[in-house]
Amino acid sequence: MAALIWFNEDGINPDHEMLRDYADAARIYIFDLPYLQEWNISKHRIQFIYESLLEIPDIQIYKGEAAPILQQLATQHQAREIVTSETPNHVIRSHQREVSKFTKLVVYDEVYPGKEAAVSRRFSRYWNKHDREWMAR
Amino acid sequence: MxxxxxxxxxxxxxxxxxxxxxxxxxxxxxxxxxxxxxxxxxxxxxxxxxxxxxxxxxxxxxxxxxxxxxxxxxxxxxxxxxxxxxxxxxxxxxxxxxxxxxxxxxxxxxxxxxxxxILQDIEQPKVAMKGHLTTLPEDIANGETGIPSMDTLIQLLKDEGYLHNHARLYLASYIVHFRKVSWRVGADWMYSLLIDGDMGSNHLSWQWVASTFSNKPYIFNRENLERYGGSVLPGDPRRDDPFNYSYEELEAQLFGGSFVSQPARTSGKYR
Known part of the structure; x- marks a missing residue:
């Protein structure tokens, strides 16, 4: 089943397991212009992202609006699913919700210790609760 | 496309x-x-x-x-x-x-x-902030505050897209508490410039400095700046130095008795 791998700015990892799981999928990144302009994102960040993307073999980099471009690419590639990685960024999460309206979206969770739902609002309490997990080999 | x-x-x-x-x-x-x-x-x-x-x-x-x-x-x-x-x-x-x-x-x-x-106050501020500026003063944006240490940090941020974490806290504290600028304005500005801009770490750290995500405002004084500034920061002129006070004096000057410590929420939803 054809798929697209959609990288976001919080997960530019050429060794990510989704690349092994979807070895034949086209690799896509989109510089979302409304986001860059609304948040006045600096050239240094754009360059850091771009340089990081260049380490992903066969990466296709686009600029425009993320969800409409993905819809077009999904049609072109006859992709049945779009694969991406978890991010806390609320703007990218809203793009993910838009994408999931027109295709199946597979999101790879980020893995780290102490991942819980209703987290304390003070780090000291969080750390007291999870320090052993964090310090465990 | x-x-x-x-x-x-x-x-x-x-x-x-x-x-x-x-x-x-x-x-x-x-x-x-x-x-x-x-x-x-x-x-x-x-x-x-x-x-x-x-x-x-x-x-x-x-x-x-x-x-x-x-x-x-x-x-x-x-x-x-x-x-x-x-x-x-x-x-x-x-x-x-x-x-x-x-x-x-x-x-x-x-x-x-x-x-x-997270773009709004997570908690009530522990110091008065209602009159804080809602735009970033140009001298801060341009790195022309006239305080060499702060201008150095601003220029580093603009030139490299990165700052040491302690430097981020100094700059945030200066902007929010010494210059009375809304934390959100400062956070948006820093987010835009950082290579590692991440709204979770950035905006919540600014809220931690401001006291809307902590039990008290974060401030620093001359002694602290000189101890940790090391070779990175140039010396500031002693005349009209806004940082050259004890913490008690700074609290009185900056917050004028408005500091109100409140118990923190323990977890989960707050609205």
């Missing part, structure tokens, strides 16, 4: 190309010393003497990992950096570094739970 080229390797050529493709972006005139890519992040990881971190991390010229751009952009994953550190050094030397990774996870968890509500 426009596809960008991927055949450039020279960093200056990449910079020139990106300025053409993104004409709304301001040209900083210099290349950041922080080059993107997982391979660069792995090199930095291998060169990082994690055993020195706990003692030196607060000093602006001390040993820190400078891994944040690579972790924030996902070139390196939190868990792999944690595993690397655990295999590298003894438990006691590691705890501080690992707890800093946990801070990042903590911010991510709050951000995922709250979404764009």
């Amino acid at each position: 426009q596809q960008l080229r991927t055949d450039l390797t020279d960093r200056q050529a990449i910079a020139d190309y990106l300025l053409e493709e993104f004409p709304f972006v301001k040209d900083p005139g210099v290349l950041s010393p922080h080059e993107g890519g997982r391979s660069k992040g792995l090199q930095r990881l291998e060169q990082f003497p994690v055993e020195k971190y706990a003692k030196q991390r607060n000093f602006l010229d001390g040993t820190v990992s400078v891994l944040s751009p690579y972790i924030s952009r996902g070139c390196l994953e939190l868990e792999e950096v944690r595993q690397w550190a655990l295999n590298r050094s003894k438990y006691n030397a590691l705890e501080k570094f690992i707890s800093e990774l946990a801070w990042r996870a903590f911010f991510r968890l709050i951000y995922i739970e709250e979404g764009d509500r």
